[in-house]
Amino acid sequence: MSTSLSQDIAPLLPYLRRYARALAGSQKSGDAYVRACLQALVSDQSIIKTEDGIKIGLYRLFHVLWNATVAPPADADGSSSIFEQTAQQRLSTLAPESRQTLLLSTLEGFSIPDTARIIDKSADEVSQLITDAIDEIDRQTKTNVLVIEDEPLISMDLTQIVESLGHSVTQVARTASEAVSAAKTQAPGLVLADIQLADGSSGIDAVKEILANMSVPVIFITSFPERLLTGERPEPTFLITKPFNPNTVKAGISQALFFAEPEAVAV
Incomplete structure (x- = not known):
């Protein structure tokens, strides 16, 4: 791949990985698809069409390769994750x-x-x-949702969006401790979490503690996506940037629940 093309594509990769993970349902499988896309591009630069811009060209190339793949990449032990298995059921x-x-x-x-x-x-x-x-x-995918958000107006917007899809908001937590307590009181079927909370606590820490006790899909909605899209550690499958479009949140909710275990949805 030429230096110029590589430099143009590099800033787009965190977002292509986000898209791939949302499609595949896991970081490992999504990243495998992106690697396959880049390997194909390294082998033959002519396969990317850039007349509509490099970003559209990159996603169009990924789209072609994704649809040409018969089965998703397997996890390390040769099996698909529970999220991928669930996705295949719903794809029917x-x-x-x-x-x-x-x-x-x-x-x-x-x-x-x-x-x-x-x-x-x-x-x-x-x-x-x-x-x-x-x-x-x-x-x-109707379910109960826990919102972790310290800004009242944003939490109201999120509640409205969640309820417009037919789901229920069990509680809005403004701090990490409130979030953990709420999850213990009533297990959610989905968590919407900000990163930076009112008392200086971390939505990431709250989510880690919640996930240590239960399996639940999580969507991070944050003004600081770069803190999670580093490529240096496990990253969230579902990530939405503030300020958000309500349709983006609706899509994220639908997609996260699409991959959730069926028995975990109707809580």
Whole structure:
């Protein structure tokens, strides 16, 4: 890969990894897809089309390679993770292209026209795929949600979004200790967590303690995504940047619950 192309792609990789992890349901499998994409690009630079910009070209290349792969990369022991197994069950009722379109246009912030360029569809087709994906996933995944957020207006917005999807907010926690206590009182089916909380405590620490006692999908919603997208340690599968678009949060919730264990959803 030329130095110029490598330099153009490097800043985009944390976000491509985020997209891949959301599609695959785990950091390990998502990163494996990204590595495969980069290896293909190193072998032949001509496979990336940049007439619409390097970012659209990179995601379009990833999209082609993803759809050409018959099965997701396996974990180290040769088996798929529980999240991937659950995703495969739900894929029987949700077209994969709808899910990809939903994530591209909401989680990754591509416009409808740009999403259409990436997946080679019309704008009308993209809009319909997004609607179909949200409707189908929401029908499958009603649950209780714990919101960890210290800003009242933001927590109100998140509560409204959660409830608009038919879920229930069990509690809004403003500190790490409140969050841990709330999770112990009533196990959530999903956690929405900020990183930096009111008393200086950490949403990351709260989530770690919660996950030590139960299995639950987590979405981090933060103004500091760079603190989690370092590439140097395990990173969250689902990450949304503030300020957020409500549709981005809806997509993240739907996608996180899409990969949650079925028995963990209806709590």
